Amino acid sequence: MSEQQIKIQLPDGSIREVAPGTTPYDIAMSISPRLAAAVVVARIKPLTPVTATTDAGEEENSEAAMYGGQETGERVVDLSAPLTEDVALELLKESDEAALKVVRHSAAHVMATAILELFPETKLGHGPATDQGFFYDVYRETPFSETDLAAIEAKMAEVVARDEKFVREEESREKGLSDYSAQGEFMKVHFIERFTKPGDEISLYKNGGFTDFCRGPHVPSTGRVKAFKVTSVAGAYWLGDEKNQQLQRVYGTAFFNAKDLDAHFKRLEEIKARDHRVLGKQLDLFSIQEVAGAGLIFWHPKGGLIRKTMEDWMRDECIRRGYEMVYTPHIMRRELWKISGHEGFYGQNMYPPMELDDAEYRLKPMNCPGHILIYKNSPKSYRDLPQRYAELGNVYRYERSGTMHGLLRVRGFTQDDAHIFCMPEQIESEIAACVEFADEVLKAFGFAEFKVELSTWDPKDQKSYVGSPEHWETAVGSLKKVLDAKGIPYREIPGEAAFYGPKIDIKLVDVLGRLWQLSTVQFDFNLPQRFELEYTGEDGEKHRPVMVHRALFGSVERFFGVLIEHYAGAFPMWLAPVQVGLVPISSDKHLDYARAVKAKLEAAGLRVELDERNDPMKAKIRDFAVQKIPFVLIMGDKEAASEAVSVRTRGKGDEGSVALTAFVERAKALVASRGVGL
RNA sequence: GCCGAUGUAGCUCAGCUGGUAGAGCAACUGAUUCGUAAUCAGUAGGUCAGCGGUUCAAAUCCGCUCAUCGGCUCCA
Structure with missing residues (x-):
């Protein structure tokens, strides 16, 4: 058999016949030595369908999953990996995304090498590549300091300079386990036990004196890790x-060249400049104050104005779509939370009870029970549904002290919450309407893209959820049916559901491509039961609503x-707290005209600020520009004489003088269109 | 909650090994009246996050608490 040639198919479709054991590197060399020097790793895919999984790789093995594609047998391998079967071969150069992950993982090994050389007592966990770079989890009594990190980085540079080859070796699982146990490498022992089974060969990678499971x-070698930090x-x-014990996760990032590394840090700076916490301060939108408590938001006038605009839009849209606006109390008797089950299932996230004369009260962490009490307050007929x-x-909600983050994770917040009570046969159309509404919200506020996740329960952990398996099955079924009918792609995540039912989560994608969890549509078959909700059907019998x-x-x-981060604080006209800034060229001569302009703009419903300072x-232009005001109108002798304004547009600059009436029309139209551009 | 870092004027920050706080911007006052991103000068502004300790002396050293930041975890 060994004499039999294997077939290697290259991306252009051509097929080469080579001896078994030939490596991707050999093939690269045979094409051109320059290619061989440029490639990093290879992606192979068996030409004949895989019959069995090649190895014991469990799904939880994230490092394996990272290089993924077990279904097709497609995987990324070392250039030095001997090829043993007919495969389609792709030689991956530095520009390939998969190659980037590989170099980052190799950088993690370089870092582990450096750490062990400097701090030999350290025990290793694992060191995967991430979207941003890589990390290595290690255990060491004394935490690493900033200077330690600098030393590690310097040592890494030495390891890179030594250009040690990464050599793959295999040995028996038993030997690996006993060696690692002897060295006290408890984490490595765990990983071997978890990712391999008795009788397996385990793979080790060596570079210089360092070996890692x-x-x-x-x-190919440490020298390829050229740009890292x-x-x-x-x-x-x-x-x-x-x-469990706390490890130290040492983070780094790596690229194939310094240019990409620089670009990465530039992007981080851009993200920082967009940080809503920074902009919130600069633009005076909101604050969080130590005397008041962590995670509690103060909306300043300008943030408040944006909020009002958002809320007005939302209320109008709800009403248009057949919702009715209600208000429910902030604190309610503890008894209610016992009935709803929040006391038991959500108690650790609730503020503790307040003792009053008549009973104990608790702050609401959710609005559902309040809405349910409104539903329950009068008998409902099938003719009333959906409500x-x-x-x-x-x-x-009580969030743990280390978890708060600006506006994104807080202890007190406002949900645009709604509860729909309907008959089982209405459920799918209601969920479909919710998904459409969510889509509309994202579009209206300028987000073009979103991703959908369907969270279901973990059938192995039934005690963490309420409801019977049949309930879960039908509920998940109707959510899927809606998504499928709409042709919306989604990812199903078992074990991610709320305790009371499965849900559809919609994550929007912002201008920097980051994902944010916002909209959620959840099925709830728990509360109607607990509160014994019912309606009278056409048949005169009592039924339970969904x-x-x-x-x-x-x-x-x-x-x-x-929103702040998405727009970097440069809000579209309809949301901008100040839409027009007024600059009189001379605060003596042109102030009267500027005031008259202000009055006219305000009469047209625009939000205007006039800078009357003697600057x-x-x-003044600069100050308005820093505040990211959409339009700045400049007024001097020429404008005053002809009822005109000189328009300076955010992002565009000086656009020259136009008649005041023309500007008013333009501005009003922009607000009405809710357009993103100016 | 846990690990690490940080907390100085409204904002951004300086303040070495302890000797009793400083800049720029903003604010205020005055001068300037200006054609598209920072006019000039002056004035005022700080329990150095809070509490306790060490010391003749603490922004500085130590302890605790609070908050923030980066993560873990969790989620809207």
Whole structure:
């Protein structure tokens, strides 16, 4: 058999016949030595369908999953990996995204090499590539300091300079286990036990004196890790469980060249410049104050104005779509939370009870029970359904102290919450309407793209959920049916559902391509039962309604935070707290005209600010520009004489003088269109 | 909650090994009246996050608390 040639298909479709054991590197060399020097790793895909999975790789093996495609047998391998069967071969150069992940993973090995040379007592966890770079989880009594990180980075440069080859070796699982146990490498032992089974050969990668249990692949040698940086260190729990010991997660990033590395840090700076916490301060939109408490938001006048605009839009849209606006109390008796089940299932996230004369009260973490009480307050007939109650409801949730983050993760927030009570046969059309509404919300606020996740329960952990398996099955079924009918692609995530039912989560994609969880449409078959909700059917009998719980902004605070970052504070005209800034060229001569212009603009419903200071015109223009005001109108002798304004548009600059009436029309039209551009 | 870092004027920050706080911008006052991103000068502004300790002396050293930042975890 060994004499038999194997077929290698190249991307252009051509086929080469080579001896088994030939490596991708050999093939690259045979094409051109320059190609061989440029390639990093190879992607192979068996030409004949795979019959069995090649290895014990479990799905949880994230490092394996990263290089994915087990179904097709497609995988990324070392250039030095001997080819043993007919495959389609793709030689991946540095520009390939898969190659980037490989070099980052190799960088993690380089970092581990450096760490062990400097701090030999350190025990290793794992070191995967991430979207941003890589990390290595390690255990060491003393935490690494900033200087340690600098030393690690310097040592890494030495390891790279040594240009050590990454060599793959295999040995028996038993030997690996006993060696690692002897060295006290408890984490490596765990990984071997978890990702391999008795009798397997395990793979090790060596570079110089460093060996790591690793699935690979790697770049050919450490010298290929050309541009890297150790960025930070943070705590992480072993296996993500806070009951376990705390590891140190040392973060870094790596690229094939310094240019990409620089671009990466430039992008981080751009993200920082868009940070809603930074812009919130600069543009005076909101604050969080230590005396008041963490995670509690103060909306300043300008942020408040944007919020009002968002809320007005949302309320109008709800009413147009057949919802009715309701209001429910912020605190309610503890008894209610016992009935709803929140006391048991959600208690640890609720603020503790307040003792009053008559009973204990708790702040609401959700609006559902309030809406249910409204439903229950009068008998309902099938003719009344669906009932759609909407509320911009303030809820309070106890978030752990280390978890707050600007507007994105807070303790008190406003949900644009609604609950739909309907008959089972109405459920699919109601969910479909919710999904359409969510789509409309995202479009209206300028987000073009979104991703959908369907969260279902974990059947192995039934005690964490309420409802019978049949309930879950039908509920998940109707959510899927709606998504399928609309042709919306989605990812199903078992175990991610709320305790009371499955849900559709919609994550929007912002201008920088980041994902944000906002809209959610949740099925709830728990509360109707607990509150014994019913309606009288056509048959005169009592029936139980079905309940849908949905929030589209999700949280007004979070949505606002994402909006700030999406627009980098340069809000479209309809949302801008100040739409027009007025600059009189001379604050003596032109002030009267400027005031008259202001009055006219305000009469047209525009939000205007007039800078009356005795400062030079340029300074006033600059101040308005820094505040990212859409239009700045400059007025001097020429304008005053002809009822005109000189228009300076954000992002465009000086557009010259136009008649005041013409500008008013333009501005009004822009606001009415809710357009993003100016 | 956990690991690490940070907290100085409204904002951005400086303040070495302890000797009693400083700049730029903003604010205020005055001068300037200007054609598309920072006019000039002056004035005022700080319990150095809070509490406690060490010391003749603490922004600085130590402890605790609070908050923020980067992560873990969790979620709207």
